[in-house]
Amino acid sequence: MAFQEKSAWIMSISLLASGIFYFTTVISMSGSGQLVPPNVPVLIVYTVILTVIVVIGHIVIALSALSEANAKLDERERRIFDRAGHLSGNVFGVGIIASLLLFLLTRNGDLLFYTAFGSLILGQLLEYLMQIFFYRASAV
Amino acid sequence: MADQLPIANKVRELRESNALMTQSELGKAIGVTRQTVAAIEQRRYSPTLETAFRIARVFGVGIEDVFVWDEPCLSEPDR
Numbered sequence: 001m002a003f004q005e006k007s008a009w010i011m012s013i014s015l016l017a018s019g020i021f022y023f024t025t026v027i028s029m030s031g032s033g034q035l036v037p038p039n040v041p042v043l044i045v046y047t048v049i050l051t052v053i054v055v056i057g058h059i060v061i062a063l064s065a066l067s068e069a070n071a072k073l074d075e076r077e078r079r080i081f082d083r084a085g086h087l088s089g090n091v092f093g094v095g096i097i098a099s100l101l102l103f104l105l106t107r108n109g110d111l112l113f114y115t116a117f118g119s120l121i122l123g124q125l126l127e128y129l130m131q132i133f134f135y136r137a138s139a140v
Numbered sequence: 141m142a143d144q145l146p147i148a149n150k151v152r153e154l155r156e157s158n159a160l161m162t163q164s165e166l167g168k169a170i171g172v173t174r175q176t177v178a179a180i181e182q183r184r185y186s187p188t189l190e191t192a193f194r195i196a197r198v199f200g201v202g203i204e205d206v207f208v209w210d211e212p213c214l215s216e217p218d219r
Contacts, residue, residue, distance in 0.1 A: 002175045074172040
C-alpha cells in the first residue's frame with residue numbers, strides 16, 4: 001500500500017472518529033428541540049482528538065517506510081489528489097450553500113455553524129475516501 | 141474489477157525479460173512509485189507522454205513497442 005493511501009486511511013478514520021465525538025456530544029448537550037450554542041471546550045477536545053490520531057498515525061506509517069514518507073507525489077498520485085479534491089470541493093460548496101439557505105429560512109446562527117462545520121468535515125472525509133477509492137479500485 | 145483504459149502495454153513482459161527487473165526498480169528508474177508501475181501494467185493508469193518515453197528508454201525500445209492503442213471494436217467510430 002502506498003504511503004499516501006495509508007495517510008488517507010488515517011485521515012479518514014481520525015475525521016470520522018472525531019466528527020462522531022463532536023456531533024454526538026453536541027446532540028447530547030442539546031435539550032429537547034433546542035440546539036446548544038457552539039461550545040469552545042468541545043471544539044478544543046475535537047481538535048485534540050483529531051490531532052493526536054493524525055500525528056501518532058503518521059509517525060507510525062512514516063517509521064515503517066521512511067523513504068516513501070519523504071518522497072514527492074508522482075504523476076498518478078497528483079491526478080488522484082486533484083480528482084478527489086475537486087469532488088470534495090464541490091460537496092463542501094453545496095454544503096455551504098445549503099447551510100446559508102437554511103440560515104435564511106431559520107435565522108438560526110447556531111445551526112449555520114453546525115451545518116457549515118459538518119460540511120467541512122464531510123467534504124474532507126469524502127476527499128480522503130475518494131483518494132482511497134482511486135488508489136485501489138478505479139482507473140484514473 | 142476496475143475498468144481498463146484503452147492503451148495496452150508490454151511493460152510487464154519487458155520488465156520480466158530484462159533480468160527480472162522489479163516494479164520498484166522500474167519505478168525508481170522512471171520517477172514513479174511501485175504502485176504506479178503496477179497500475180500501468182494493469183491498465184488502470186495511462187502514463188504521461190514523458191513517463192511513457194522514460195519507460196521505453198529504460199528498456200531501449202521505441203515507445204510504440206511498449207504502448208499500443210487497444211480500443212474495443214464496439215467503441216470504434218462509425219465509418
